[in-house]
């Protein structure tokens with residue numbers, strides 16, 4: 454399971470932030486160089502045909518599909534996750550005319566909330582965004598709800614929704630579902646087909662290690678793809694893009710969810726990154742992440758009993774990260790980074806650590822605990838340099 458050699462990680466660094474940005478896969482460096490030289494450089498514009506650039510979104514979609522329990526031909530790649538959330542919501546609303554509620558979790562990732570607010574404004578049809586605590590969502594699933602939009606694994610606490618149960622309940626009242634898999638894909642087993650999910654989207658720069666700015670993926674249940682008229686109708690989602698027709702006609706199935714030009718170099722990196730998952734049992738990977746998370750949590754809490762654990766204990770109800778709240782959280786994370794243990798901070802007071810067993814083992818966690826002990830016992834966090842927040846945390 455440990456495939457550390459597949460990654461180009463700096464010596465001495467314990468990387469606990471793969472839930473925000475995965476590290477560099479060694480093969481990605483060569484793949485991007487090849488795409489630049491042998492394809493872009495040598496083929497020039499012929500690369501679209503000869504190097505298969507135009508087919509990359511679907512080819513990569515088919516590589517991601519088994520990681521998220523989707524059938525071949527149902528996932529496409531490109532654009533950003535924010536755009537994909539907008540697209541999925543718009544598709545769901547168009548399939549439920551007359552229903553006015555988008556139901557979501559309060560504290561969902563801001564972009565998902567903003568996308569819903571923007572879409573509601575743009576449509577101007579009186580939709581409302583109802584954002585509730587997770588515990589209140591089941592009771593709020595009524596026949597007013599057009600779509601239940603949830604991030605399967607919460608970006609802060611790491612708490613995981615029960616996709617199968619909530620999707621079934623949404624369908625029970627005639628609502629559709631849109632799942633944000635940003636913190637799921639490549640970290641834990643996702644079963645979109647088995648759960649009968651309607652739409653899903655995720656990013657590839659976290660657990661899938663596609664690199665900063667790597668494109669998003671988008672899933673639509675096949676019966677929905679055939680009847681949805683995408684609100685973001687781009688030329689590459691047209692049935693015949695190179696006819697350059699003045700009016701939009703949707704392409705078949707997932708093709709219609711393409712919008713604009715695919716990011717060819719990013720896709721070359723992602724393609725190479727996905728090689729690492731060949732033969733990986735995602736359920737076993739997640740089980741390992743849970744063990745590492747527990748080891749880290751127990752060790753950190755022993756060093757600093759004031760930490761308040763935010764991540765649920767039940768392995769079935771969490772993703773592959775552990776999060777704590779502490780009033781000095783920002784300074785602690787910065788001091789830990791200075792010691793070579795990279796985690797991150799989420800406002801207002803959350804220390805967040807991603808557990809990625811492709812390149813982390815128990816020895817790394819023990820080293821992280823030792824360095825955290827140095828930070829706490831030496832009060833290394835109490836440094837004026839850590840009183841001002843960085844632009845990107």
Ligand SMILES: Cc1ncc(COP(=O)(O)O)c(C=O)c1O
Pocket residue numbers: 533534535536562564565604608633635636656669
């Ligand atoms: C849960 C979740 N949704 C959406 C996003 C937004 O993704 P992007 O910036 O790629 O559009 C992120 C991360 O940035 C995220 O963690």
Ligand SMILES: Nc1c(O)cccc1C(=O)C[C@H](N)C(=O)O
Pocket residue numbers: 472473474608635845
């Ligand atoms: N996408 C990011 C970026 O462009 C810069 C900094 C961080 C990110 C992130 O992905 C944040 C991430 N979604 C999170 O869970 O906090």
